[in-house]
Amino acid sequence: AQTVTQSQPEMSVQEAETVTLSCTYDTSENNYYLFWYKQPPSRQMILVIRQEAYKQQNATENRFSVNFQKAAKSFSLKISDSQLGDTAMYFCAFMKQTGNQFYFGTGTSLTVIP
Amino acid sequence: EAGVAQSPRYKIIEKRQSVAFWCNPISGHATLYWYQQILGQGPKLLIQFQNNGVVDDSQLPKDRFSAERLKGVDSTLKIQPAKLEDSAVYLCASSLARYSGANVLTFGAGSRLTVL
Numbered sequence: 001a002q003t004v005t006q007s008q009p010e011m012s013v014q015e016a017e018t019v020t021l022s023c024t025y026d027t028s029e030n031n032y033y034l035f036w037y038k039q040p041p042s043r044q045m046i047l048v049i050r051q052e053a054y055k056q057q058n059a060t061e062n063r064f065s066v067n068f069q070k071a072a073k074s075f076s077l078k079i080s081d082s083q084l085g086d087t088a089m090y091f092c093a094f095m096k097q098t099g100n101q102f103y104f105g106t107g108t109s110l111t112v113i114p
Numbered sequence: 115e116a117g118v119a120q121s122p123r124y125k126i127i128e129k130r131q132s133v134a135f136w137c138n139p140i141s142g143h144a145t146l147y148w149y150q151q152i153l154g155q156g157p158k159l160l161i162q163f164q165n166n167g168v169v170d171d172s173q174l175p176k177d178r179f180s181a182e183r184l185k186g187v188d189s190t191l192k193i194q195p196a197k198l199e200d201s202a203v204y205l206c207a208s209s210l211a212r213y214s215g216a217n218v219l220t221f222g223a224g225s226r227l228t229v230l
Contacts, residue, residue, distance in 0.1 A: 004156075035218065045157075045205070045221040091156050095217065100145050100209060101170060102219055104156035 002027045004094050006105035013082045014113050020067075021077045021108045023092030029053075031097040034068065034075045039107075040088040048090070051075065082112045116140065118222035120206050126228045132194035135225045138187070139208030145169075147219070148181055148191050149205040157205055163189065193227075201229045 003026045013019035025034070036048040051059045051068050058066050063083075067076045079086055092105040119138040127133050139146050144165050149157035160179065162169040166186040174181070178197070183189040193200055203224040209217045 044223045047218050050218060099169070100217055101159070101162060102147070106156045
């Protein structure tokens with residue numbers, strides 16, 4: 001079975017600063033995908049960034065980047081130049097290459113302080 | 115493209131009553147998921163459909179929950195009878211295909227259920 005662990009229930013960061021959210025996972029699969037999803041207060045969940053396990057290069061999307069350490073089964077999200085609109089719950093998710101089943105962590109609540 | 119549509123957005127019922135939620139996925143998305151998200155927790159998969167067939171319903175409480183996707187497009191999730199612990203947001207999501215490496219989940223806005 002796949003498990004996803006987010007050990008930081010809550011975090012805060014000053015506007016314009018950088019913050020890193022942690023995620024670890026457990027799997028016996030060799031090929032899989034990892035995701036970070038964002039869920040703003042009372043709004044729907046949207047994809048932030050996606051990483052294929054077979055790619056060594058870390059994914060980047062504007063101010064969002066990941067640090068993917070396959071051997072350590074670690075997948076952290078770095079948000080640079082934090083903005084007030086980044087305030088949200090962030091969920092780390094794992095998807096097996098076959099079966100299309102997604103497994104989510106318990107989330108990290110991020111607050112950006114003006 | 116239109117997103118994943120869900121209704122109703124909010125529902126309040128008393129325990130032992132029944133409720134149904136509807137989801138219309140993105141056009142062409144073969145895989146449809148229902149998740150339960152209890153306040154402060156991550157989404158928990160209830161059931162996954164591939165077209166109109168069930169791929170995974172291992173965490174669906176089948177004594178009270180049922181779901182169908184008859185024509186391989188929209189889906190209905192039913193709870194009967196509801197319990198207090200069913201209070202949650204029910205999220206519907208869809209993805210393009212089962213064996214696509216480009217798959218991502220697209221979520222609807224969710225249906226918030228309160229059981230009194």
